[in-house]
Amino acid sequence: MAGVSETVVSYVLNNNRYVAQDKRERVLAAVRELHYRPNTVARTLKGKKSNHILFIADNISNEHFGKIVEEMDKIAYDKGYLISLLADRNDEEFVSQVNSRLVDGIVISATGFDEKYVQMLIDSGVPVVLLMNREYPNIGNEAVRIYTGLNKGIRDCVKLLESRGRRHLLYIDRISRHGRFSKKDDLRFSGFCSQMEESGLPFSAERFVTGCTNERELFDAVCARLNSGLEVDGIVGRNDDMACVALSAVLACGRRVPEDISVIGFDNSRISNYVTPALTSMELDRPAIAKAIITTLDEMIAGGKPSNQTFDTKLIERQTT
Amino acid sequence: MAGVSETVVSYVLNNNRYVAQDKRERVLAAVRELHYRPNTVARTLKGKKSNHILFIADNISNEHFGKIVEEMDKIAYDKGYLISLLADRNDEEFVSQVNSRLVDGIVISATGFDEKYVQMLIDSGVPVVLLMNREYPNIGNEAVRIYTGLNKGIRDCVKLLESRGRRHLLYIDRISRHGRFSKKDDLRFSGFCSQMEESGLPFSAERFVTGCTNERELFDAVCARLNSGLEVDGIVGRNDDMACVALSAVLACGRRVPEDISVIGFDNSRISNYVTPALTSMELDRPAIAKAIITTLDEMIAGGKPSNQTFDTKLIERQTT
């Protein structure tokens, strides 16, 4: 339609070769008239970018995750990327599935996803960003790490309770139906442990509430601790949801919050604002984190070697402390 | 490696032509050994399925949406589909972006997404499933509709309040920074209006709390209604988040819940369980809905003409009613 070869069209659209002004204009005019769009698939096959980013995660449905994805989408769309969401599966078939897609980059935020598979993904040559909620001791720095502030954040939680005179803390681990409980590689749990140690607070297995497969079990587990004679004057939840369950258990056991027991959550999700008493929590800088993920991946895709990043959390104090 | 032509490999992998048993086995052995995976991109370019489903939504970050996506992923993965998430944008560029991707199917759940663009997507030949939270009066039945029970669900909310002797209701619309408030095409709002009419309950503009751009405004708006002399003994929130804001406003104004005013939410999200008093809500059958979305799309992609589907909601009564 523009009376030029395909080559010229390609040059104009990619803007990577000089093309005579008049031809360039004719091409652009034809593009408009025909609503022409280069076929992303053909482009990818030819070895160009697919403009496709994959987010592998183990908890697609929580609020924190949803907000991160929402923020990522805003930035990604402007850069031309499409984001796909995929729950992790621990097998080679999964890695193989992913590899057959030719995605440009992968973000991983999956506590239970085996490092072996992470390494396979990296080895296939795709840029990988690790959204750090746990350690990856065996993964080298071919993968860029983004620390969202979990470690320092949870330490700050402990310090806050300490400053309120609390010394007998309980840590509330996640609920999981599939046995995915926190191990020492979990950044929140390890941060909690180190801070307890640094602050010289007593920490033993019975202060680590874990292994629950549903809310009811967790509720009962917290009550059991409180009624066992164990001294408890503070509770740190790994996230707001867990803290809320613990909070309701505390109240049900007849303890006052925050007079008898202080409770603090993590994530600053909507729920923290609406429970009674309102839950103190730690806010993550999600917009900045989301932006860093996309920007970092974008740089890696362009062949750069961006460095790891760390973000700070912000204490949102409410009534439970 | 198997000593056969590419053709035979293709036949074996797609299982669509007879291939001699020994060759078939050699191919399969080579596939295993080489960890061979057909390149999805090349396959798509050749005109086959991309096994890629796009979910266009206007509220990626809420809990309801996250759970739907999580359930969709489970089923989609088993069928070989990858799901991408994309916030809607109201312009042709957006449609064009989507079209250049050659996705197999599109799910749309976006209250403010212009029907014009939905039609453009349909016209481009991609199967489209509409996750109904509003009407699409101008879209024909080339798009398959999945009703999640919003209309009947919200009617049941009104009926429940009515059965509790409540007749002076307030409807709490969404909060939006971009002016995306409910219009008559919104299934919850229209369902509420029709039920109010059927039940002969008074409904006027002042009972429709809308136009708020943040929680504080909504809180104030509810208080203003309560203090204006308007008689109010029941509140219906379009979702749990809105109901919670209203609930806190009600309590702040010194009214008792449920003695003076009953409150009901929608979605049965976690928050409804943890506010005080615990919020009565309406649960959607998310696993079934998610399954229906993928199955329907899968059928359409295979060339079938599945029919619209409707799901039921379930009342979860707690303390606010």
Add this chain to the structure above:
DNA sequence: GTGAAAGCGCTAACAA
């Protein structure tokens, strides 16, 4: 029953 070859829509080396 199997292979050769064309072609999906694009990019880029090379030639002109």
Add this chain to the structure above:
DNA sequence: TTGTTAGCGCTTTCAC
């Protein structure tokens, strides 16, 4: 400065 052409990895027609 632009056009011809090969080729990305696959599927499928057609011929044998």
